[in-house]
Amino acid sequence: MKQIAIYGKGGIGKSSISSNLSVNLASEGFEVLLIGCDPKSDSTINLFGGRRIDTVLDLYKKGITDPDKLIYEGYNGVKGVEVGGPAAGVGCAGRGILVALKTLNKDYYLEKGFDIIIYDVPGDVVCGGFAGPAREGYADEIYIVTSGEYLSVYAANNIAKGLFNLNVKMGGIIGNMRGIPSEEQKIKSYSEEIGSQLINAVERNPKIYESEIEGKTVLEKYPDDPLNLKFKDIGNKIINNKKAKVPNPTTDEKIRSIIGGFY
Amino acid sequence: MNILTPRPNPIVAALYTLRDLDVDVAVLHGPSGCGFRAARLLEEDGMKVVTTSMSEEDLIFGASDKLIEVLHEVDELFSPKTIGVVGSCVSMIIGENVKKAIVDSGLKDKAFFVEIHGCMGANTRGAIETLKAAMEFGLINENEFKRQEEMLLLATEVESNSGMAKSKYTRPSRGTELKVVADHIVNLLKENKRIAVILNAKKETAYLFADIPLAINLASKKYGGSVINVGNLSTDVGLLRIKRYAEDIKNNFGSNGITIDYISGGMDEYPIAGKNAIEYLKDKDFDLLVAVGIPQALPIIDKESIAVTNGPREVHPLEDRGYKYVTVEIASHSTVMGTREIVLSELGEAIRNAAGIQ
Numbered sequence: 001m002k003q004i005a006i007y008g009k010g011g012i013g014k015s016s017i018s019s020n021l022s023v024n025l026a027s028e029g030f031e032v033l034l035i036g037c038d039p040k041s042d043s044t045i046n047l048f049g050g051r052r053i054d055t056v057l058d059l060y061k062k063g064i065t066d067p068d069k070l071i072y073e074g075y076n077g078v079k080g081v082e083v084g085g086p087a088a089g090v091g092c093a094g095r096g097i098l099v100a101l102k103t104l105n106k107d108y109y110l111e112k113g114f115d116i117i118i119y120d121v122p123g124d125v126v127c128g129g130f131a132g133p134a135r136e137g138y139a140d141e142i143y144i145v146t147s148g149e150y151l152s153v154y155a156a157n158n159i160a161k162g163l164f165n166l167n168v169k170m171g172g173i174i175g176n177m178r179g180i181p182s183e184e185q186k187i188k189s190y191s192e193e194i195g196s197q198l199i200n201a202v203e204r205n206p207k208i209y210e211s212e213i214e215g216k217t218v219l220e221k222y223p224d225d226p227l228n229l230k231f232k233d234i235g236n237k238i239i240n241n242k243k244a245k246v247p248n249p250t251t252d253e254k255i256r257s258i259i260g261g262f263y
Numbered sequence: 264m265n266i267l268t269p270r271p272n273p274i275v276a277a278l279y280t281l282r283d284l285d286v287d288v289a290v291l292h293g294p295s296g297c298g299f300r301a302a303r304l305l306e307e308d309g310m311k312v313v314t315t316s317m318s319e320e321d322l323i324f325g326a327s328d329k330l331i332e333v334l335h336e337v338d339e340l341f342s343p344k345t346i347g348v349v350g351s352c353v354s355m356i357i358g359e360n361v362k363k364a365i366v367d368s369g370l371k372d373k374a375f376f377v378e379i380h381g382c383m384g385a386n387t388r389g390a391i392e393t394l395k396a397a398m399e400f401g402l403i404n405e406n407e408f409k410r411q412e413e414m415l416l417l418a419t420e421v422e423s424n425s426g427m428a429k430s431k432y433t434r435p436s437r438g439t440e441l442k443v444v445a446d447h448i449v450n451l452l453k454e455n456k457r458i459a460v461i462l463n464a465k466k467e468t469a470y471l472f473a474d475i476p477l478a479i480n481l482a483s484k485k486y487g488g489s490v491i492n493v494g495n496l497s498t499d500v501g502l503l504r505i506k507r508y509a510e511d512i513k514n515n516f517g518s519n520g521i522t523i524d525y526i527s528g529g530m531d532e533y534p535i536a537g538k539n540a541i542e543y544l545k546d547k548d549f550d551l552l553v554a555v556g557i558p559q560a561l562p563i564i565d566k567e568s569i570a571v572t573n574g575p576r577e578v579h580p581l582e583d584r585g586y587k588y589v590t591v592e593i594a595s596h597s598t599v600m601g602t603r604e605i606v607l608s609e610l611g612e613a614i615r616n617a618a619g620i621q
Contacts, residue, residue: 095355130358136362
């Protein structure tokens, strides 16, 4: 079993990548569990036709802590979990993640025979709780989603700093492109700059958001679209990835020169 | 039910349990004042307790480096064999990765982490988490863990069925005046009556509570009457340190010529030892029962009874259980720390005064 966590700048497409990755891995025969760690609870929404499942923390409040009752089966047999958390502006979402992950736990995943656990983590690493999925016993390696835009790479680098400080391994970078010039090369150069690798880069494609409007992944709405092959490729590379290592974050100047260098 | 009465705290329970395990140093990863009253008492009992003295700044930026530094400092200052690191509300809310800090400090062979904070329910949860961490660290075996876990869960049940967790708010009380209770006991002995004394004490508090059976036995020697002595003084059950307490008290009784008629269990078995004691006394003939320590763990019997507790908030629940008198040993905790022999109790002194013994 492999456990991975997906980090990246807010709004960069972590949930789109995670859900499309999950359903394509499932169609390759893997048992997949997607754990959405955002208190907004929108990571798994495309597995359930737009329906929001009950969150671990809502159920926890009602005294329900049996992992079997916290996990839902979505499209293509992918299992989905939403950690949930407090409403915006109150409580402590970070603590919520720690409590929810402890309630679920690795022994249970092993017992259920999952091949891959994917944690979809909100935004950058903002507090100790949000780094929870990156801790020992949780994700074995981290993937960062970024576009080739400066702020997105800057956020990725900030996450890489967190991983460096926490001594956590990074599996690579997944590009989610916005359509700027030489974008894939920019992301690739940045990946190499921090001693990591570009797993693959997904082009901007209206089929992704067309599917999302219906609460679906691309595989469900456009099963024959070649985009699915890209997600399968990313999935297989992650499953077989043996090159995870702690990244060496770079400087702001270096990022600017890498990104600027391709114009 | 949301209980309003302030109650014992899981962090403090974790610290006490580390002491029971003969851990040399407890490092509380939290504010300098967290559990400080308990920490001071525990230091008198030989275990070092330090904190990482977390500040506002640490809440914002995290304090793992500080924890590592403190671990190095205590290692140098006290050369401990074992160190227990205990969580606190703040360090756990901000998500401090204590396990990693221990590994990074290079002290993982002597330090282990007890993942606990103040909002985790009954205080016994702190004790259970500590024992579990100690088991994983190799200080105790699984059987001992399971036995103690069962006891602690039963203790929690006792508190919610018959102790201060029974109602929403429990007023503290000092109960009946000590002199009234002492006179009553001595008068019965003068009338040649038979008194059964059950010592059902929790761990080190027995050093104080044992003084009451001791005083009653001395008064009986002077004035007559007779005493049945029952106590949870088994030297076969529990952690080394706890068995040592039982040994000490038995020796004190022995040197005062007192025989224990029945051993009702070990010193951490107070949730069940009370039942054993009452079962033993079922067909015995006596005129008064004096239950000291954790009387709330005793089944109710149809006999004139006196309860002696150390919790002012246990008084009303005990009165509800039908005890004729309930009285409180108010100073119990501070006096027993670091002792190896029975210490004077307030009721014991009152009995000695009433009986004219010095």
